[in-house]
Amino acid sequence: MCAYSKWDKYYRKYPLNELGWELGKPRSTLVNLVETGSIKVGNALDLCCGAGTNTVYLAQHGFSVAGIDISATALKIAQANSVKAKVVIGFVRGSFADLSFADGMFDFILDIGCFHHVKVEDRSRFISGVHRVLKPNGQYMLTCFSDRNGSAWNHFSRQQVIDLFSGFFKLQSLQHAPSLEGDGVIRFFYTAVMSRTGIAR
Numbered sequence: 001m002c003a004y005s006k007w008d009k010y011y012r013k014y015p016l017n018e019l020g021w022e023l024g025k026p027r028s029t030l031v032n033l034v035e036t037g038s039i040k041v042g043n044a045l046d047l048c049c050g051a052g053t054n055t056v057y058l059a060q061h062g063f064s065v066a067g068i069d070i071s072a073t074a075l076k077i078a079q080a081n082s083v084k085a086k087v088v089i090g091f092v093r094g095s096f097a098d099l100s101f102a103d104g105m106f107d108f109i110l111d112i113g114c115f116h117h118v119k120v121e122d123r124s125r126f127i128s129g130v131h132r133v134l135k136p137n138g139q140y141m142l143t144c145f146s147d148r149n150g151s152a153w154n155h156f157s158r159q160q161v162i163d164l165f166s167g168f169f170k171l172q173s174l175q176h177a178p179s180l181e182g183d184g185v186i187r188f189f190y191t192a193v194m195s196r197t198g199i200a201r
Contacts, residue, residue: 004070004095004117011073016051020183021113026057029143029175029191030110034061038173038193039139042107047096047130048114052078052089059087063108066090068099097122099129106133109140116144116154123164131168134196140169141193146176148188161190169194 016022033039034057041062046055049067051074059065059082067089069075075091082089094100096114109130118126130140142165147155156164162171172193178186 004097007069008071008073011050011071011077016077017182019050020181020185020187022051022053022182024053024182026054027112027143027179029177029189030054030057030112030141033141033193034058039108039141042138043105044108044110045101045106045133047109047111048117049078049091050074052081052091054110054112055089055091056081056085056087058110059089060085066092066101066106068092068094068096070095097125097129099133101133103132104135104138107135107138109134109138111141112143115142116156120153127165127168131196136196136198138196139172139193140165140196141191143189143191146188146190148176156190158190161192165192165194168197170197 010019016024044058044063044065046058046065046067049055049069052067055065055067055078067078072093075093079091096118115126134140145155147157149155158174161174172195174190174192176190178188180186
């Protein structure tokens, strides 16, 4: 867990409106997919749930939701937000690199801004873990940095997104769009919706 423990200091040091990834409202891409029925209601896991904005949104729309984050401070905020919204969510402190959930537990896994912070050496383990805890044909929604933001180790091209996950998931849709982030900066993202294949290749 310690490899990613730096995230707690951000939540302790800065107000939410200075953290780019905390929008204070659910992501429009998620809202569109849920409200058009592209994402099926069921058991859901929000990876790197942070302050729980998207987690709460899912719970309000009929999902049975768990949220995982490495930051204890973020989880306290998320828990308070769930109480305020009068929804029940199972929040867990843990690392995305070692998911402690049972095999095939979730129908839907949400990953908004989690994968692009996974170290290169942990990517295979991360993808295998997501595949393991997702039910066969379950859906995985990934939102990650685009290389339109400039060259960086965690800015991805369309083809990289396809190649990294193709052995484990079938691509259903892949969108590219800008987003005005919580810190007032416009960044570009890929959003992919994938379904879990039966066996990892």
